[in-house]
Amino acid sequence: MKPTRLIIVAVGGQGNLLASKVLGEAALLSNVPVRMSEVHGMAQRGGVVESAIVFGDARSTIISDGEADLLVGFEPAETLRALNKCNKKTVVVTNLTPLPPFTVTIGSGVYPELENLQRLIREKTARLITLDAGDLAKTAGSFMAVNMVLLGSLIQTGVLPISAKNIEEAIRTTTKKAFVDINLKAFELGFAEAQKATL
């Protein structure tokens, strides 16, 4: 199976490692070979957390610049920062809720303007799906479910060789029991939102 490469970028605490885990379990359920790597030493100290997931026949667990088929950003500025991983065929999904880094608060940086950010990503890549994952997560029942919302949109793109059904099963087995219903709802809302963008 030809490899499909996914990069997920997030800010520590946004739950991208759990999203990766769900994807990994779903790949296992789907009999799709999967390898992942993550940089998470500083996850709790407010830094960037990046996961690379390679589906299909490959031995590498990391993804070189320009080689991502799919980029999912949990935070808009981080999505923009990760554009070096993309090429003109890459499909990008991004949350639009900014979490400005502290360097902005202390005046040593300026947060990118969101309209411009979307325009830039759109003109450089194959497709951009944007959503307010925070709002959808709250609708699903918890602001913590941002990761599941984005997972929904990501699966809707159809770029990954994984079905929504297997993701849902992985959510049931991998995420905390008390949150399964919220997570499934969040996944569904994210999926529907990406579908809307296609229409």
Add this chain to the structure above:
Amino acid sequence: MHKLLNDDPGRKTLLLGNDAIARGAIEAGVAVTSTYPGTPSSEISLSFFQASQESDLYFEYSVNEKVALEVSAAAANSGLRSMSVMKHVGLNVASDVLMTLAYLGVKSGLVILTADDPLMFSSQNEQDNRYYGKLSGLPVLEPSSVEEAKEMVKSAFEISETLQEPVLFRTTTRINHSTAVVEYGELQERKTKGYFVKDPENMVAVPAVARNLHVKLLENIKKAAALSNESPFNFISGAGRLGIICNGVSYGYASDALDELGVSDQIKVLRIGFSNPMPDRLIKDFLKTCDKVLIIEEGEPVMEEAVKAFAQEEKLTLPINGKGEGLFSRLFEYDPTLVKTCIAKYFDFPYTATTHLDLSNIPEIPVRPPTLCAGCSHRSVYYEVKQAAAGMDVIYPSDIGCYTLGYLPPLSMTDFVICMGASTGTSCGFSVATDQKVVSFIGDSTFFHSGISGLINAVFNKHNFTLVILDNRITAMTGHQPNPGVDMTEMNFDGYDQIQIEDLVKSLGVQHIAVTNPYNIKKSIATIKDALEFKGVSVIIARKKCTLYAQSLKQLPDRAFYVSDKCQNHRNCIDEIACPAFYLDGEKVQINSDLCVGCATCSQICPEKAILPLKKQKS
């Protein structure tokens, strides 16, 4: 039951590399495990710790890597399979044990895991610990994937017992922190009670004995070379007159590259997994069937130098290159595209890399460096020391831990960092060499690890500095591991004692000792001022539990603060302590009540006293 204790052979599961390594050791019946935590190895120890709660596996968080290895060395020489786990620089600390333990050898399997960190994701250097194999004369094993790591750990115990020597198991971050599907194997029975048979001719390294032991070690290295030549971990795949010799993660990148370039029938690969001693015969035979060879290894040219020496011995003149001009670097980590590009270039195959996006019109994106958490007491201490030392010319040596982040502005309270424990020793040197004031910082765990010896030195040699021990009651940086100062009963663990830092410091003869509550700003500044005025060695123990740890124990006060209308926008809060709970709403400073932990540091430094506790309880 802990997932790694499952007696469920054949089960396929997704495992983090570190968990796969721990599972491999458990399948091998490891009985005694020890560590000092260090990224990227920490999750191995965490799994051992958890598994030890539910089984007769022994695990300990040792005070440092040297002691960890001593614990395992004794257990292995009492007949128990043992394992010590550490990050690459941890092996520097344990290296004194390592070098002579190689002379003594072991009776039962001992595996020493060293986790190297190319690119330094969370380390102070990217040293290549394969050299420790050469230096000590011990076998080195290096896996190329998560699933191989599990199997290789099991073999490492067997090789250790065959040779009666410890085995170095060397990983890199991309093995430790990658995840893949692993198949569980049989669980070998664990032998947990040993017996030490006296054997002074082999076990007491005095000069007369050691001379014989060095002879024995050299013989063992020969035996190890024979094993390396026959090892299934050194294998050849593919065909053709062109050759690649690689190790570790580079094997994955090279394999993918050959597939994608479609040249698997022209280039064959010799993967080295048993890398010290190098399999000389195997490599010489390989070279004889090649017209040109490329060596792919992250880090130092360890294999490259060995392979070139083998070629010389065989009078072979084929081109052999690796770290040469225009090829691979000794710096940082490799990636699939880099490896593919170098293979295509060296062997002259056509390859056009994916066109990179033109990112020249992307606006500058503000950096997002890791920061001290909201309400972290280290931030308060740095503020207090800065105030207490105002007007003084101060050198701030510091140490390894979360608090090293204090080097970032606006705190900028870190001037000199080398390695674990170096804050105290370097303070001795700065106080001798200069007339500047010296104030150094060290965490509780790092103090126990190796900072204490520098402090003893300071008292004995009558040096002059103030040591601030940032006692946040846990080893925070690596994920909240215990250390000798931790109250283990709070985590519901019994069977542990607790060492009080102030008793320890007092017993060393330090004449000026004070304990502060970092959240009490005014009082702390006054206490620190007294310490700075003291001539000689003074110690401040700034004690406050790590907020993340307190949160996990449900001990955080349920109280956030907010910025009231009294705010005159002086911004001392942002400019001087820069807690990440602050954000700007237009020009107005606000506090994110979800992040604020109620430490009240900002409210004490606000000139208008405008920062007040929220009346309402946090939701």
